[in-house]
Amino acid sequence: MDKKISIKENTKNEIQKAQDYWNNVLKQEFDKETDRGAAIFATSLFDAALRNLLIGYLAPNTNSKDEIFDGPNAPLSTLSSKIIMSYRLGILSDRYVRDLNLIRKIRNEFAHNIQGCDFNHSGILSRIQELDKSSQTVSKLNIMKGLKETEDKDSRNIFLQTCSWMLTEIQNKIEKLTPLSQASMEFGYIEIETIRDFKKFIDKREKEKEKKE
Numbered sequence: 001m002d003k004k005i006s007i008k009e010n011t012k013n014e015i016q017k018a019q020d021y022w023n024n025v026l027k028q029e030f031d032k033e034t035d036r037g038a039a040i041f042a043t044s045l046f047d048a049a050l051r052n053l054l055i056g057y058l059a060p061n062t063n064s065k066d067e068i069f070d071g072p073n074a075p076l077s078t079l080s081s082k083i084i085m086s087y088r089l090g091i092l093s094d095r096y097v098r099d100l101n102l103i104r105k106i107r108n109e110f111a112h113n114i115q116g117c118d119f120n121h122s123g124i125l126s127r128i129q130e131l132d133k134s135s136q137t138v139s140k141l142n143i144m145k146g147l148k149e150t151e152d153k154d155s156r157n158i159f160l161q162t163c164s165w166m167l168t169e170i171q172n173k174i175e176k177l178t179p180l181s182q183a184s185m186e187f188g189y190i191e192i193e194t195i196r197d198f199k200k201f202i203d204k205r206e207k208e209k210e211k212k213e
Helices: 002-030 035-057 079-088 094-112 122-135 137-145 155-176 195-212
Strands: none
Touching: 002 035, 002 155, 035 079, 035 094, 035 155, 079 094, 094 122, 094 155, 122 137, 122 155, 137 155
C-alpha cells in the first residue's frame, strides 16, 4: 500500500515539475513562435536534450571532436538516430520513444508543407491527438489545477504541454544517470617500456604461478 502511494506521489511531483518548467521557461519561448516555429524549436530542443543524455551516459570521449555526434557521417548526428540509440541502451521506454517519433514526424510535416500548415492541419492534428491519448499530459495538469479534463485542449496547447513534460523527463534522466566508465586496459597494452621488461614481467608471472601450484 505504501509503495502504491509513493508511486502516485512521485508521478504527481514529476507532473508538477513539468508544469513549473513549462510556465517558467518553455511557454515564454513558444508564445513567440508560429505553429511551424514552435514545432521546429521544440524538436531542436529534443535533439539537444538527447545528445546531452547520451553524452552523459556513454564513456567519456578522449578526442577534441566527438565523432559519434559531429559531422555528416556521424552515426548519431540525426534526431532519429539519437532516439534509436537512447532506446537500445535502455534509457528511454518504448512508449516515450513512440511519442518522440510522433514529434519528429510533426516537425517533418511542417518542413514538407510550406504553405497553409498549422497544428490543425489534418496530418499534424492526427499525430497530436495520438500524443494526447498516449500521455494525457494536459488532462493530468487540468486535474491538478482543479479544472475539467477537457479544458485548454486545443492542438497547440496539447503539443506544447506534452513537449514540456517530455523535455523535463529527459532532464530528470540526465540528473539520475550513472555514466559508463572507460574499459580497463587490455593485456596487450600493459605499460611496459621495452620488450626486455616484458620478458621479465612474464618470467615473474610464471614463477608466481609455480609457487601457487
